[in-house]
Amino acid sequence: MTALLTKEVDRERTEEVRSPSPLRHRLSKLDNRVSPYLFVAPFFVLFGAVGLFPLLYTAYVSLFDWDLGADDPKFLGLENYRTLFTDGQFWNALFNTFSIFLLSSVPQVITAVVLAALLAANLRGRTAWRMGVLLPYVASLVALTIIFGNLFGPQFGLVNTVLTTVGIPPIDWQANTFGSHVAIASMVNWRWTGYNALIVLAAMLAIPRDLYEAAVVDGAGPVRQFFSITLPMLKPTLIFVIVTSTIGGLQIFTEPKLYDPSAGSGGGAEHQYQTVVLYLYQSAFQQLDLGYASAIAWTLFLIVIAVAGLNFWLTRRAVR
Amino acid sequence: MKRPSFVVYGVLAAFVLGSAFPFYWSYLVASRDNSVLTGDLTLVPGGNFFANAARVFDTIPFWKGLGNSFIVSGTVTASVVLLSTLAGFAFAKLRFRGRGVLFLFVVATLAVPTQLGIIPLYMAMAEFGWAGELEAVIVPNLVTAFGVFWMRQYLIDTVPDELVEAARMDGCSLWRAFWHVALPAARPAAAMLGVFTFMQSWNDFLWPLIVLTPDNPTLQAALEKLQSGYYVDYSLVLAGTTLATIPVLIVFLVLGRQIVAGVMQGAVKG
Numbered sequence: 001m002t003a004l005l006t007k008e009v010d011r012e013r014t015e016e017v018r019s020p021s022p023l024r025h026r027l028s029k030l031d032n033r034v035s036p037y038l039f040v041a042p043f044f045v046l047f048g049a050v051g052l053f054p055l056l057y058t059a060y061v062s063l064f065d066w067d068l069g070a071d072d073p074k075f076l077g078l079e080n081y082r083t084l085f086t087d088g089q090f091w092n093a094l095f096n097t098f099s100i101f102l103l104s105s106v107p108q109v110i111t112a113v114v115l116a117a118l119l120a121a122n123l124r125g126r127t128a129w130r131m132g133v134l135l136p137y138v139a140s141l142v143a144l145t146i147i148f149g150n151l152f153g154p155q156f157g158l159v160n161t162v163l164t165t166v167g168i169p170p171i172d173w174q175a176n177t178f179g180s181h182v183a184i185a186s187m188v189n190w191r192w193t194g195y196n197a198l199i200v201l202a203a204m205l206a207i208p209r210d211l212y213e214a215a216v217v218d219g220a221g222p223v224r225q226f227f228s229i230t231l232p233m234l235k236p237t238l239i240f241v242i243v244t245s246t247i248g249g250l251q252i253f254t255e256p257k258l259y260d261p262s263a264g265s266g267g268g269a270e271h272q273y274q275t276v277v278l279y280l281y282q283s284a285f286q287q288l289d290l291g292y293a294s295a296i297a298w299t300l301f302l303i304v305i306a307v308a309g310l311n312f313w314l315t316r317r318a319v320r
Numbered sequence: 321m322k323r324p325s326f327v328v329y330g331v332l333a334a335f336v337l338g339s340a341f342p343f344y345w346s347y348l349v350a351s352r353d354n355s356v357l358t359g360d361l362t363l364v365p366g367g368n369f370f371a372n373a374a375r376v377f378d379t380i381p382f383w384k385g386l387g388n389s390f391i392v393s394g395t396v397t398a399s400v401v402l403l404s405t406l407a408g409f410a411f412a413k414l415r416f417r418g419r420g421v422l423f424l425f426v427v428a429t430l431a432v433p434t435q436l437g438i439i440p441l442y443m444a445m446a447e448f449g450w451a452g453e454l455e456a457v458i459v460p461n462l463v464t465a466f467g468v469f470w471m472r473q474y475l476i477d478t479v480p481d482e483l484v485e486a487a488r489m490d491g492c493s494l495w496r497a498f499w500h501v502a503l504p505a506a507r508p509a510a511a512m513l514g515v516f517t518f519m520q521s522w523n524d525f526l527w528p529l530i531v532l533t534p535d536n537p538t539l540q541a542a543l544e545k546l547q548s549g550y551y552v553d554y555s556l557v558l559a560g561t562t563l564a565t566i567p568v569l570i571v572f573l574v575l576g577r578q579i580v581a582g583v584m585q586g587a588v589k590g
Binding site: 024028031032033035036037039040042043044046047050051052053054055056057058061115118119121122123124127129130131132133134135136137138139140141142143144146147148150151158190194195198199201202243247250251253254257258261262277280281284285290293294297298300301304305308 | 322323324328329331332335336338339340342343345346349403404406407409410411414415416419422426429431432433434435436437438439440441442443444459460461462463465468488491493494495498519522523525526530539540543544546547548552554557558560561562564565568569571572576577579580583584585
């Protein structure tokens with residue numbers, strides 16, 4: 001009965017639409033044609049103005065001797081880049097950035113996959129465990145860095161206290177280049193491993209069960225199953241995780257900036273943990289050399305794009 | 321499926337304890353005086369937390385920073401969610417010339433590190449007279465490519481084409497179709513986008529550090545000022561980090577389940 005009634009109403013509606021007033025019809029057509037553009041316009045206008053334009057303009061600024069607050073910048077051509085490529089501090093910052101990036105991304109992805117495999121088990125209190133591993137993700141980065149700076153303090157830090165207690169000589173987590181990289185990478189790992197584990201877990205749970213059942217029939221053990229089914233099926237997710245962590249990792253700033261408060265923006269007395277963005281910050285907002293800092297920014301931009309692309313390609317080949 | 325062995329629980333428990341420990345350590349140091357720094361390993365809190373917290377309020381404009389962070393993150397979140405849903409709806413459900421190319425552009429910009437444009441952005445803010453004002457941290461963050469992508473992916477499956485068609489048949493304008501059909505349907509994804517955007521904006525540090533002044537900071541920029549100088553008073557500094565962590569922990573306890581779901585859903589959708 002109700003169905004019949006709805007049908008009746010539908011017919012009435014259709015008739016109404018068939019004979020709309022000409023003005024209304026025209027307005028509706030205009031709406032169809034113009035509105036979609038109005039809907040996407042705010043994004044494109046704003047993104048263009050505050051995202052893309054500044055990025056492109058950076059390339060332009062990098063061609064000048066442009067001091068903060070100065071009136072007429074002097075055109076230098078590629079001079080800033082020439083200086084940059086012979087600047088030891090830049091190469092050092094690049095090395096530090098990659099070193100910290102590798103120390104954080106490689107163990108992190110491996111741990112995340114293992115953690116995801118554990119979380120995929122039929123656990124009691126599933127959601128609570130998932131929340132537990134995600135806890136660091138909500139921590140404020142500034143607070144976290146200050147806390148880790150304290151934990152890794154060379155004299156009275158907890159890490160060294162524990163090391164001394166078990167009979168290992170204390171490490172200077174600030175002055176030692178490798179030590180400082182490990183400390184900074186551990187902040188990144190602490191914050192992001194659980195988050196990435198959940199992403200991998202979601203992908204793992206989406207793998208069809210019958211693939212494993214077929215493998216069991218074929219006599220494949222758990223390890224074989226993991227490498228022949230789980231890992232290949234995780235490929236798109238792993239690419240996503242690796243590429244996003246590359247883009248973020250190469251722009252690391254807060255952790256090295258706040259790691260040792262007395263070091264300021266130098267990244268340690270010998271710049272032993274100064275990263276590229278930290279050097280960019282120091283050049284632009286402390287030495288006020290905007291042209292040179294822009295050359296650093298633009299170079300890093302190209303590196304990020306290249307490395308993200310390379311990662312994408314490598315991960316796709318490696319995890320087949 | 322059988323229950324896993326206690327080893328699995330043990331490893332997970334160790335991991336969760338490790339995740340929680342830095343928070344606890346922060347409170348531990350904040351609740352004592354600086355004697356904790358001389359290397360004694362007591363893991364019992366002292367009674368000085370409120371005294372140290374009071375010193376935080378005397379040292380930095382904590383409440384001002386907290387208020388500013390709420391204003392900035394709240395505005396940014398509202399804008400990102402609304403504009404992303406609007407654009408996401410158009411990309412998911414409306415037909416228009418150039419849709420494919422424009423969406424490809426959105427996807428391509430997902431990977432662009434726009435943070436590296438800070439130098440011209442700073443010059444522009446100085447030009448507009450916004451340096452030191454909250455506009456300077458709000459305006460550059462009003463949209464994200466990720467938001468548009470995320471909402472489009474959600475709406476494309478969730479809202480049936482027929483529903484939009486029907487609304488059109490009833491004489492709804494596209495705007496009303498958006499408001500009455502797409503927006504209600506988008507609510508779950510919009511809520512998650514909101515939580516993620518809020519947290520990201522709340523944690524932003526580099527840009528507020530550059531463009532805001534110490535007397536009108538966001539919370540993160542204010543915290544940094546606690547440890548400037550040669551001598552770091554850790555019971556003071558970590559009282560500040562503990563105070564700043566309390567709001568996010570409350571959010572996490574209330575919304576944790578949804579945040580977990582959001583992270584996991586993002587993986588499948590993306």
